[in-house]
Structures are given as C-alpha cells and as structure tokens.
Amino acid sequence: MNETACHAWHVAAGGRMVDFAGWDMPVQYSTIIDEHNAVRQAAGLFDIAHMGRIYFRGPDAAVVLDSIVTNDVISMEVGQVRYALVTNAAGGILDDVLVYRFPDFYLLVVNASNREKIVGWIEKNRDEFDVEVDDATLQQFMLAIQGPLAVEILSPHVEVDLTEIGYYSAVEMSVLGHPGLVSRTGYTGEDGFEVIVSNEQAVELWETLIADGKEQGLLPAGLGCRDTLRLEAAMPLYGHELNEQIDPYTAGLGFAVKLDAGDFIGQPAVAAAKEKKDRRKRVGLELEGRRIAREGAELILRDATIGEVTSGTFSPTLQKSIAMGYIDQEQSAVGTVLEVDIRGKRALATVVPLPFYKRA
Numbered sequence: 029m030n031e032t033a034c035h036a037w038h039v040a041a042g043g044r045m046v047d048f049a050g051w052d053m054p055v056q057y058s059t060i061i062d063e064h065n066a067v068r069q070a071a072g073l074f075d076i077a078h079m080g081r082i083y084f085r086g087p088d089a090a091v092v093l094d095s096i097v098t099n100d101v102i103s104m105e106v107g108q109v110r111y112a113l114v115t116n117a118a119g120g121i122l123d124d125v126l127v128y129r130f131p132d133f134y135l136l137v138v139n140a141s142n143r144e145k146i147v148g149w150i151e152k153n154r155d156e157f158d159v160e161v162d163d164a165t166l167q168q169f170m171l172a173i174q175g176p177l178a179v180e181i182l183s184p185h186v187e188v189d190l191t192e193i194g195y196y197s198a199v200e201m202s203v204l205g206h207p208g209l210v211s212r213t214g215y216t217g218e219d220g221f222e223v224i225v226s227n228e229q230a231v232e233l234w235e236t237l238i239a240d241g242k243e244q245g246l247l248p249a250g251l252g253c254r255d256t257l258r259l260e261a262a263m264p265l266y267g268h269e270l271n272e273q274i275d276p277y278t279a280g281l282g283f284a285v286k287l288d289a290g291d292f293i294g295q296p297a298v299a300a301a302k303e304k305k306d307r308r309k310r311v312g313l314e315l316e317g318r319r320i321a322r323e324g325a326e327l328i329l330r331d332a333t334i335g336e337v338t339s340g341t342f343s344p345t346l347q348k349s350i351a352m353g354y355i356d357q358e359q360s361a362v363g364t365v366l367e368v369d370i371r372g373k374r375a376l377a378t379v380v381p382l383p384f385y386k387r388a
Contacts, residue, residue, distance in 0.1 A: 070245030119297030217261025
C-alpha cells in the first residue's frame with residue numbers, strides 16, 4: 029500500500045490504520061465522536077495526502093481542463109478554486125474534483141480511489157494540445173485543518189494574512205519558511221484550509237500544528253469523522269452518492285455544470301439529463317430513533333420501493349440518525365414520510381432539507 033509522509037507519525041500516535049483506495053490511512057486516533065466534535069467546536073487536522081494532485085502547465089492547460097470538466101475553467105481568475113465533475117460520454121460521473129488556478133499553472137485535485145482512472149482519462153483525451161501534465165501525488169503532502177479555530181492555529185506559520193483569503197480561493201505562499209499552496213477549502217462543512225507542501229516538510233508542519241493547536245482543542249482526525257462531518261454537511265462521496273451511472277443533475281450538482289462554457293466530454297448527455305422529468309433526486313432523510321440506515325437500504329412508500337440509501341450515520345452534532353439517498357422525483361418533497369428497511373426491519377424516515385448542518 030501507499031503511505032503518506034506522516035504515516036509513521038499516525039502509527040506512533042495509535043492511529044487505527046485501514047486500507048483506503050490503496051493507501052494505509054488512519055480511520056481514527058481517539059474516537060470518531062471526539063474527533064468530529066473537535067472539528068465542529070475547535071479544529072481537526074487531517075492527513076489527505078492520498079488525494080490525487082495533477083498539475084497542468086503550458087499554453088493549452090485551461091483548454092484541456094475545459095474539455096474534461098463540467099465547470100468553466102477558461103473564465104477562472106488567478107486564485108480561484110472551482111468544484112467540477114468529470115463525466116463520461118454518457119453523462120455519468122467519473123469523479124468530482126477541484127480545479128485551482130495559479131499564475132503559472134492549474135491544479136486538479138481528484139479522489140484517491142479515482143486518481144489512476146482520471147490520469148488515464150486525461151492522457152486519452154488530451155489530443156495534441158500543448159500542455160504538460162504532471163501527477164505529483166506521491167511527491168507531495170496535503171493536509172486539511174478544519175474548524176472555527178483553523179485560521180487562528182494556522183496563521184502564525186504562513187506568510188499571508190489568512191483572513192484575506194476568500195472561500196474557494198488559493199494562494200502560493202511560504203509555509204514554515206518553505207514553498208506551499210494554501211486554499212480555503214474543505215470537506216467538513218466548517219471553515220478551514222487545505223495545505224500542500226513537499227514530502228520533506230510534511231512531518232515538521234504536521235507536528236507544529238499538533239503542538240500549537242493542542243491548547244485550543246485541536247485533535248488529529250481520521251477518515252471516520254471525515255465521513256460523519258461531510259454527511260452532516262450533505263457533501264456527496266464518490267462511490268456512494270456519485271458513480272458512473274449517476275448524472276450531475278440527478279446528484280443535485282447542477283451548480284457545477286456550465287453547459288454553455290465549453291464542449292466538455294459528455295456535454296450532450298448531461299444536457300439531456302437536465303431536461304429529464306422522471307430522474308431520481310438526492311434527498312436528505314431523518315430517521316426515527318437511533319438506528320442507522322446503511323448504504324443500499326431500501327426506501328419504501330406504501331409498500332413500494334422508491335429508492336435506496338447511499339450514506340447514513342448517527343449525527344454527533346444533531347444527535348439524530350440521518351441519511352442521504354436517491355428516490356423517485358414525485359416522492360421527494362420535504363416532509364414526505366417513508367420507511368427504511370434496516371436489516372429486515374422497517375424504520376420511519378422523513379425527507380428533510382439539505383444540508384443537515386450548516387455552520388453559523
């Protein structure tokens with residue numbers, strides 16, 4: 029398995045390690061609930077170096093990206109970050125990604141489970157464009173510091189005033205005196221930053237933030253609470269809410285599609301999906317009691333199966349059992365009461381607005 033530059037630290041700190049997309053990653057250090065609450069109330073530090081980082085340089089960098097992703101890359105200003113999707117010719121989602129524009133290059137951050145697939149997709153579709161594509165995932169380290177105190181904890185270690193960086197913006201800057209990239213992005217529903225440095229600087233940065241954030245309540249956080257946090261914030265996860273059979277509009281991600289911007293792969297199919305009246309819809313569900321609806325659980329209305337659960341958990345913040353899933357459009361109205369089949373026994377669930385949690 030691949031290991032991040034902080035792998036030895038995770039093991040020494042008692043992290044429970046699991047295989048995640050071919051990477052040996054910490055799922056938790058203490059408890060998922062403690063780490064989850066630290067992010068909501070103070071800050072959490074995540075090793076996300078397993079995420080793919082693909083750089084595009086050259087005169088046609090923006091053109092190539094515009095042909096691959098659903099959002100508008102050409103119009104991006106320096107320092108902007110945009111959420112986008114990579115779709116196949118049939119309009120299905122190959123991955124959900126972030127596109128960053130810097131003065132001299134573009135950066136595409138992709139999911140760890142899809143990195144090799146997306147690198148191959150880029151190579152297949154780059155044609156004769158004048159662009160240099162570099163997958164730097166194994167040469168770099170990436171962390172996320174998330175939570176209401178993230179600005180306070182990270183600020184002493186960077187050269188730029190972090191309060192001046194807007195949401196979904198990124199800056200090249202010195203981090204602990206070394207070159208780095210810092211973006212105001214995240215996957216938790218909280219304020220925070222994602223930082224990219226070289227592998228050689230990884231442990232120093234990680235240990236510095238752990239030490240400096242301890243008094244403020246920062247905890248190292250694993251993949252377990254990353255999942256509960258993103259679910260509360262209704263952020264889709266590839267392999268659960270997203271896959272190659274689901275189009276962007278069914279997934280509720282139409283905001284990441286600019287049909288009139290560029291001729292991206294799958295554009296005609298995605299445009300057709302937008303007009304479909306009978307497509308399913310991604311919805312939020314609040315369950316009665318504390319039982320958890322897992323992926324694949326059937327959603328039932330008047331004894332007819334109308335959909336299935338894609339993700340579910342007991343929300344540490346809301347103290348409720350919540351889930352996301354896909355159901356038939358005509359049964360998707362907020363307030364609709366359904367049943368969920370949980371291991372052969374049914375539980376009541378109500379369709380509720382997304383996200384479940386939104387920071388103040």
